Amino acid sequence: MVKEEEQNGSEKGVSRREFLTQAGWALGSAALGAGWTPSADERALQAAPEFESKYACPVDAQKFATFEELQAHFATAHPHVAAPVTTLRVNERDYPVQIEPQWTLQQTLQFKLGLTGAKTMCDRGECGSCTVIIDGKPALSCTTLAVECEGKSIETIEGIAANSRWNPLIQAYMKHDAMQCGYCTPGFIVTAKALLDKNPNPTEEDVRQALAGNLCRCSTYPRHAKAILEAAQGLRDGK
């Protein structure tokens, strides 16, 4: 009963989380000028928290208000330390970040951009929980160096969740309860999105093959296939 109310809440009423997000945006958009209201997609993307450590110097941990100040500090205080300054294109937004060469993409997404969707689980490229889409192909962000991602288009679960086109996929996951603990779910959904982009009409075998690199310790495997097949139908019907 409670569950049903929560689900309805997102359509009819305003949930607590949504209220907080919208209240925050009311302040933000007031500053940007009247007449501009963010779409639902933009609101969801903006909901990603901005981390305090975003502009901290990796060498002496001093904090700065802007990226430019950090760059200036680095040039004067640590001229001999190579610290790549790069722009990562994540969910169609450019993020200037200062990264260390040894940081993985997963670490950078989580600790620099505040995008916590790509999960660390095995951290060795075996389980698929950290899957993101790099230039259209699902890849393991725990086994990709962030410094090698400059100029590439990265898509994470946050971008998929924010895009209303992919609602059928998320609704199908909810309907079929294709998760228990939910920790592996972002990896599965990102992989499924890449599959449906390439093959909008997959067979169950195609789905199983595509998901063969994602592990689920709660073993909800049959439900993943069911949910994705139903989502494919929904996406084709334009629901």
Next chain:
Amino acid sequence: MRRFDHLNATSIQEATSALKNKSAVFIAGGTDLIGRLKDEILPGYPELIVNLKTIQGLDYVHEEGGLLKIGAGTRLADIAADPIVRLRYTALGQAAGRAASPHIRRMGTLGGNISQLHRCWYFRAPQNRFECLRKGGKTCFALAGDNRYHSIFGAVNGCIAVHPSDTAPSLVALDARIKTTKRTIIAEDFWDVRVASCTVLDTDEIVTEVQIPAPDVGARSAFVKFALRKSIDFPIVNAAVFVGGGAARICLNAVAPKPYRATKAEQVIAGKSIDSRNTGAAGAAAAADSRPLEANRYKVQIAKVLVERALLECASAA
């Protein structure tokens, strides 16, 4: 991971000269290297990582002058999906399509797959907990320890870890040549067992291309793999077979520190029809020289059966 410098190489020359300068290693797909760096299992930690992915023109598959040429930077997924490879170099296509998981096949390259380091849980234990022979130590911990996944054909340089590559036995069966920045090596001679290396390559030598002679009309090849799960896992045993012109080339992997060419099985099946009786004899011959350890006797039976199945698959495809 500890800090290192990172260089995006734009040419082979730039990469090899960077590898000469300081303690440097190169990265292509990174699926083996990054795990190694996280676990810190190498005897020394590299100061510089040289990225080979930024070098143009290492990613191709095409036939030319009686050879199939595959760039070392070609992803396994692209090899597995290539129609020419699937049709005429079936064993390689099947192997590239069964290695690891779909994600890793899209990231990992052919050059990296054949150059990956051995799998042994003592060697790979994080933070060098076991200072084994492969790290310059004096002991092989697997000999007296848990060796259920180790070699059934004895040690090479004292090490009984297995080479886990799926594409390696296919390349041996298909009689491939491996071209590097310094020379061209016959696939069979490519692997070695040394401290922190499993190939005969120098530290500043890079695999650039794999060449496979085009098979005659009517020749067949096949690859079969036994692993705990259908996806993700390394092989317990795998086998690749090439049959053509009345002869066969048979190679097993994950059974020895190097891909193991089963010459006795090749002699048994040469000139004979491929039916269940002859393949059974070939399978038995493939394992004739096996010397299993305390915990891996079961692998002998798997090796026999895989040779048999790979041969039969060649026959049924004909």
